[in-house]
Structure formats: C-alpha cells, structure tokens
Amino acid sequence: MNIRLFKPSVGKEELGELQHVFDRQWLGLGPTVSKFETEWSRYINVNESVGVNSATAALHLALTAFNFPKGKKVLVPAITFVSTASAVIYNDLEPIFVDVNEDTASISISDLEKKYTKDCVAIIPVHNGGYPASMEKIIEFARINNLKVIEDCAHCAGGDYNGKKLGTWGDIGCFSFEEKKCMTTGDGGMISSDDSELISPLRAHRWIGIDKDTWRRNMSNNDDRNSDPMHWHYEISVLGYKYNMNDIAAAIGLAQLKKLDSMNEARRKIIEKYLVGIKNLNHIKPIFPYSLDSNEAYWFFGIRTQMRDELIVYLNSKGIANGVHFYPIPLHPYFKKYDNGCDISKKIWKEFITLPSHVDLTDEEIQYVLEHLSKFEKKNF
Numbered sequence: 346m347n348i349r350l351f352k353p354s355v356g357k358e359e360l361g362e363l364q365h366v367f368d369r370q371w372l373g374l375g376p377t378v379s380k381f382e383t384e385w386s387r388y389i390n391v392n393e394s395v396g397v398n399s400a401t402a403a404l405h406l407a408l409t410a411f412n413f414p415k416g417k418k419v420l421v422p423a424i425t426f427v428s429t430a431s432a433v434i435y436n437d438l439e440p441i442f443v444d445v446n447e448d449t450a451s452i453s454i455s456d457l458e459k460k461y462t463k464d465c466v467a468i469i470p471v472h473n474g475g476y477p478a479s480m481e482k483i484i485e486f487a488r489i490n491n492l493k494v495i496e497d498c499a500h501c502a503g504g505d506y507n508g509k510k511l512g513t514w515g516d517i518g519c520f521s522f523e524e525k526k527c528m529t530t531g532d533g534g535m536i537s538s539d540d541s542e543l544i545s546p547l548r549a550h551r552w553i554g555i556d557k558d559t560w561r562r563n564m565s566n567n568d569d570r571n572s573d574p575m576h577w578h579y580e581i582s583v584l585g586y587k588y589n590m591n592d593i594a595a596a597i598g599l600a601q602l603k604k605l606d607s608m609n610e611a612r613r614k615i616i617e618k619y620l621v622g623i624k625n626l627n628h629i630k631p632i633f634p635y636s637l638d639s640n641e642a643y644w645f646f647g648i649r650t651q652m653r654d655e656l657i658v659y660l661n662s663k664g665i666a667n668g669v670h671f672y673p674i675p676l677h678p679y680f681k682k683y684d685n686g687c688d689i690s691k692k693i694w695k696e697f698i699t700l701p702s703h704v705d706l707t708d709e710e711i712q713y714v715l716e717h718l719s720k721f722e723k724k725n726f
C-alpha cells in the first residue's frame with residue numbers, strides 16, 4: 346500500500362467550469378473571479394469577499410486594511426503555519442506568540458491575557474486542524490481591549506462554530522484554497538468580511554495598486570470605446586502587490602465550492618472511523634477532542650503518542666504517508682528573536698502525527714492504517 350497524506354479531489358465538475366473560462370479566452374483576473382467571490386460571500390454569509398492567490402496574501406492584506414502604525418504588536422498562536430506570523434512582519438508589525446491549550450492545541454485564553462500589552466492592536470486566532478478556537482472568549486477579550494480580530498481559516502473552509510460560519514466571527518476571515526486544504530483552486534485564498542468599506546480597498550492592493558480591474562475597464566470600454574480617449578487610464582494611489590486570484594483558479598473554486606459541504610462531511614466520516622478504530626488503544630490518542638455531531642470542518646486527522654518518532658518510521662515503512670502539524674513557530678531560526686515562552690506548544694508538538702485524511706481515502710486504506718497503529722502499540726508499549 347502507498348497511502349497519500351493529502352490529495353485534492355478534482356474531476357469533471359472542475360473541468361466543466363474550466364471549459365467556460367477557455368471558451369471565453371479570459372484567464373486572468375476577470376468575471377469568473379467576481380462570480381466566485383459572490384458565491385463564496387453568499388455561502389459563508391458575508392457582504393464582501395476579495396479573491397487572492399493564497400491565504401498568505403490574504404493574511405498580509407487583511408492586516409494592511411487596518412493601517413496599523415509600524416511596530417505595533419499582533420497576537421498569534423505559537424502552533425500554526427508560518428504564514429500567520431509572516432503576515433504580521435510583512436506589515437512592519439511584531440508577532441507576539443500566544444501558547445496553546447494542552448488538550449486542544451488551540452490558542453490559550455489565559456496565556457492571551459498574560460501576553461497582551463497595550464501595544465497590541467490585533468489577534469489572529471487559527472482554527473488549527475479545523476478545531477475551532479474559543480471565538481466567544483476571543484471576541485469578548487478583543488472588544489474589551491480594542492483589538493481587531495482576523496481569523497486564519499486556512500484549515501476550516503465551510504466549518505461552523507456554534508451555528509455561525511468560521512471566518513465571520515471576527516472583523517475579517519482569511520481562507521486558503523491551496524491544494525491540500527479543505528477545498529482547492531490549485532493555489533488561492535479569500536478575504537471575507539461584513540465590512541465592505543474595510544476590505545473593498547484591498548481590491549487595489551491585490552492588483553498592483555490599480556483601482557479598476559482590467560475586466561471592468563474592458564467592459565466599460567465596450568460602451569464608449571470610440572469616444573473616450575482615456576479608456577486606457579487607471580491611477581495608482583496605494584502600493585499594491587500582484588496577489589490577484591485568476592479566472593482559472595476561480596473556475597476550479599466554483600466547482601469545489603459546490604462540493605465543499607460533502608467533502609467536509611466525508612472528512613468527518615473518515616475521522617469517525619479513525620476514532621472508533623483507536624478507541625481501545627491506550628498510547629495513541631486523538632490530537633483534539635473532535636466533536637463530530639456538528640458542522641465542523643476538520644482539515645486533518647491527527648494523533649498523539651509518546652513514541653512519535655518511532656511510529657513515524659514505522660508508518661513510513663508501511664507506505665502510510667504522515668506529517669507533523671505544526672513545529673512551533675518560535676522554534677524556527679528566523680522567529681527565535683520573537684520567542685517568549687510558550688512551553689506547552691514546545692512540549693506537545695513532539696507527540697503529534699498527522700495521518701492520511703483526504704476525502705477519497707477508502708475504507709480499506711483506513712483499516713490498513715488502523716491495523717498498523719494497533720500492531721505498533723502492541724509491540725512497543
């Protein structure tokens with residue numbers, strides 16, 4: 346057996362949407378991006394969404410929207426993907442790492458209270474692995490301390506928390522459509538908010554600073570192309586980036602969005618099988634307290650074990666791909682200068698293993714993984 350860890354699930358629906366883009370012969374930032382933005386906004390129930398080429402770009406621009414003074418501080422969990430922290434530094438701000446709870450690997454409210462100072466301007470909670478951060482408490486803490494809240498929803502596209510979509514609890518939600526995430530556009534990301542005035546200006550920031558996109562210019566030209574000598578004109582009033590989503594990615598996104606609920610459901614079913622399968626093991630435990638009766642969107646199934654490295658080598662020898670999510674950010678050489686403790690993060694990551702969790706995983710493959718987890722435990726503990 347050779348079982349992949351992550352795998353996008355794409356097929357004829359995506360090819361069908363791509364055919365429309367090919368028929369139109371407009372591949373860049375255009376009408377398909379607009380359509381995907383509108384459908385995404387409707388799906389998560391927000392007023393405005395801006396499509397970009399990654400969640401890294403989304404997080405960068407989401408912070409840019411607030412125009413914080415240089416050197417201010419932004420609270421981020423110690424256990425996350427590097428982009429959550431990089432986005433802070435891109436904006437000339439300073440990341441302040443917040444430790445996680447031992448049992449959930451999710452941002453700790455008590456450490457948040459400890460790390461907060463009056464120089465903090467924002468917090469970026471991460472719904473790590475799709476396990477929702479305690480949003481009521483975070484929103485309350487942010488309100489009292491005048492912090493902006495940007496949710497990093499790279500792991501939970503389509504997920505609910507207490508009946509409200511993740512990404513709509515804070516001021517801005519940022520999503521990833523990278524190929525391994527809950528849904529994909531190849532590479533891609535989305536910035537979503539109820540506050541249109543806050544994020545509409547980011548349309549220029551994502552498009553090298555141009556305040557009208559080429560598609561709209563092209564369309565308006567069709568009416569008065571012959572009489573308007575300024576039809577080519579646009580103005581740059583902000584320093585922008587080449588961060589736009591394109592119509593090829595958006596076409597894949599339109600098809601993936603239709604499947605998102607069923608893909609999230611498929612992942613919950615896979616996780617349920619894993620949970621049943623490891624229930625009687627004593628030394629291999631789920632990474633989070635997964636709750637499967639809600640509409641949560643989990644990106645992966647992870648476990649914890651004291652013999653982590655031995656189990657990784659064993660899984661490798663059996664053709665079972667695996668990973669570790671995540672090595673705490675303050676341990677990376679570049680981020681050492683921001684290290685401020687976070688002892689729980691630095692302890693618990695050593696027990697993490699991510700197991701194959703993609704939606705097309707077969708029952709046979711899941712049983713094969715479970716069989717080897719049991720064998721490993723019998724032999725080693």
Ligand SMILES: *Cc1c(COP(=O)(O)O)cnc(C)c1O
Nearest residue numbers: 399400401426428499521522523
């Ligand atoms: C994957 C990921 C990102 C970045 O997503 P890209 O679309 O690859 O840029 C940001 N935050 C977290 C937590 C992630 O896992």
